[in-house]
Amino acid sequence: MKKQIVAMLVGSLLLAGCTTDPYTGESKVSKAAIGAGVGAVLGAAVSSKKDRAKGAAIGAALGGGTGVYFDRQEAKLRETLNNTGVSVTRTPEGIKLNMPGAISFPSNQSGLMPSFYPVLESVALVLKEFNNTAIKVSGHTDSTGGAELNQRLSEQRAESVAAFLSGQGVARARMQVYGYGPRYPVADNKSEAGKAANRRVEIDILNP
Numbered sequence: 001m002k003k004q005i006v007a008m009l010v011g012s013l014l015l016a017g018c019t020t021d022p023y024t025g026e027s028k029v030s031k032a033a034i035g036a037g038v039g040a041v042l043g044a045a046v047s048s049k050k051d052r053a054k055g056a057a058i059g060a061a062l063g064g065g066t067g068v069y070f071d072r073q074e075a076k077l078r079e080t081l082n083n084t085g086v087s088v089t090r091t092p093e094g095i096k097l098n099m100p101g102a103i104s105f106p107s108n109q110s111g112l113m114p115s116f117y118p119v120l121e122s123v124a125l126v127l128k129e130f131n132n133t134a135i136k137v138s139g140h141t142d143s144t145g146g147a148e149l150n151q152r153l154s155e156q157r158a159e160s161v162a163a164f165l166s167g168q169g170v171a172r173a174r175m176q177v178y179g180y181g182p183r184y185p186v187a188d189n190k191s192e193a194g195k196a197a198n199r200r201v202e203i204d205i206l207n208p
Contacts, residue, residue, distance in 0.1 A: 066207065070094060073130040073205065080122045094133070094206040097123065099161070101141075101199030110156035112164060120161065123203070124168035135175045136204040137162045142195035143182040155179030161201050174208075 074095050077088045085103040089096045104116045112120070127135065139158035141150040158177045166172045187194035 069130065069132065070205075073126065073133070076126050076129070077123070080126055081119070084119045084122075086119060086123075091204070094204060097203040097205070099201045099203070100196065101157070101201070102196055104201060105157055105160075105199075108153070110153060110160050112160050117164075120164050121168055124165050124170050127165065127170045127174075127205070128168075130205075131171070131174070132208065133174070134206045134208040135165075135170070136202075136206060137165075137175055137177045138202050138204070139179045140184060140186075140198060140200050140202065141182050142198040143185070143189040144195060147181060151179055151181040153179075154181050157201050161203070 074088065074090060077095065077097065081088055081097070085100060087098040089098065099116075099119075104113060104119075105111070106113060127133075137158045139154035139156070139161075141154050143150075155177075156179070158179050162172070162175050162177045165175070182189070182198065185194070185198045186200075187197035189195055189198060
């Protein structure tokens with residue numbers, strides 16, 4: 001009977017959290033509902049048989065709280081970054097911001113374009129408001145040029161973004177910085193459009 005209660009709780013949480021994404025039109029389950037469902041399962045797992053249903057309810061509340069935190073942060077980022085050229089994508093791990101190189105860096109350089117400063121300032125404000133997260137900054141290039149040059153450029157660009165955010169008051173201890181060169185393309189490097197898409201810096205906002 002207790003197992004049935006837990007199953008019903010998880011199912012109702014996921015059903016309640018099913019919404020339509022206003023940006024894609026697709027049906028999705030909110031991070032809050034996923035977190036609540038996972039929390040319910042974990043809460044039940046660590047509870048005694050006698051208290052399993054109660055543990056599931058407590059776990060759901062805790063997991064749902066984490067999901068709500070990411071839901072609110074995602075909504076704030078979408079509002080802040082609307083029409084800036086920076087995309088906001090929900091991932092199983094958290095939230096990803098994709099910053100195309102064409103709007104953030106001059107060609108083959110690692111210094112940020114001054115026109116991109118206000119965008120990063122807006123990102124920094126949200127990251128400071130929602131400060132219970134870890135931040136991964138990663139640089140990527142296309143396949144043009146030598147591997148050593150691309151690796152160095154990707155590292156320098158990621159470091160430029162991290163340094164700017166730190167200068168705006170985002171704690172450096174929250175950030176990890178990586179350069180991946182051309183190793184993880186998101187488009188075909190055979191076309192100019194594909195190369196442009198691959199030249200990017202990504203910010204992943206994650207659970208600490």
